[in-house]
Amino acid sequence: MLKYVVIVDDDKVISEIVKNLILSMRLSCIKIDNFDKAKELISNENEIKNIILFILDLNIDSAHDGLELCNKIRKISNIPVVMLTGSNDEELIVKCLEVGANQYIIKPFKKEEFKARVNAAIKTGGGRVDAEKELGSVVHKDFKLLILSKKIRYRDQEIQLTEKECDCIATLLKQPNREVSREELALVVYKENATLKSRKVDMNIARIRKKIKKNKIPIKIEQIRGYGYKLIL
Numbered sequence: 001m002l003k004y005v006v007i008v009d010d011d012k013v014i015s016e017i018v019k020n021l022i023l024s025m026r027l028s029c030i031k032i033d034n035f036d037k038a039k040e041l042i043s044n045e046n047e048i049k050n051i052i053l054f055i056l057d058l059n060i061d062s063a064h065d066g067l068e069l070c071n072k073i074r075k076i077s078n079i080p081v082v083m084l085t086g087s088n089d090e091e092l093i094v095k096c097l098e099v100g101a102n103q104y105i106i107k108p109f110k111k112e113e114f115k116a117r118v119n120a121a122i123k124t125g126g127g128r129v130d131a132e133k134e135l136g137s138v139v140h141k142d143f144k145l146l147i148l149s150k151k152i153r154y155r156d157q158e159i160q161l162t163e164k165e166c167d168c169i170a171t172l173l174k175q176p177n178r179e180v181s182r183e184e185l186a187l188v189v190y191k192e193n194a195t196l197k198s199r200k201v202d203m204n205i206a207r208i209r210k211k212i213k214k215n216k217i218p219i220k221i222e223q224i225r226g227y228g229y230k231l232i233l
Contacts, residue, residue: 003050004028008038008069009057018055021114035064042073051079053122058085067099074100080121094148138173140233143219145173154217164189168204172231181228205229
């Protein structure tokens with residue numbers, strides 16, 4: 001059976017550009033311009049077996065978006081998904097990855113970047129690429145702080161952090177075994193009124209320490225009395 005790529009985008013100009021790029025990669029493709037047609041295709045058990053990749057625009061139509069469609073795909077299949085978005089907002093990119101997208105492409109895009117990301121998505125065969133490598137992580141041996149998704153990963157364990165908790169530990173982790181003042185942390189995390197925010201830094205650090213202890217992560221955040229904190233690895 002013929003294997004093909006599905007392009008879901010109601011923008012005729014963009015979808016035609018994407019189609020031509022896919023064809024230039026010697027891949028077959030079809031274009032779908034609305035959510036309902038795409039949903040119908042996904043529900044077709046015979047057709048879904050022939051699809052090697054979905055390329056979904058973030059804004060399919062006024063009532064639906066690519067995130068919703070990606071979520072539906074992930075409930076029934078591991079077919080790779082590439083999201084097209086006109087924004088480089090990190091929170092939006094996180095949402096794309098959280099619903100199961102393998103890659104994201106920010107418009108306007110260069111042809112070579114598009115092809116590289118499409119090839120990467122297809123090669124994963126439904127697996128997730130490590131987007132954190134592109135969008136920020138701090139690594140030390142078996143310990144990794146995933147800045148974009150705000151998680152601590154240690155071997156097979158993951159701990160979810162809030163945005164401020166992530167900012168705090170990222171600052172400490174980038175300069176391990178060094179004493180960092182509350183004011184410096186507050187300036188990085190809150191970017192203003194550093195002295196007034198130092199108490200909030202204490203609260204964030206306390207929550208991080210509690211999460212680390214509960215999950216037995218072998219790092220230590222030591223309090224420097226009257227000054228600040230030091231992360232010990």
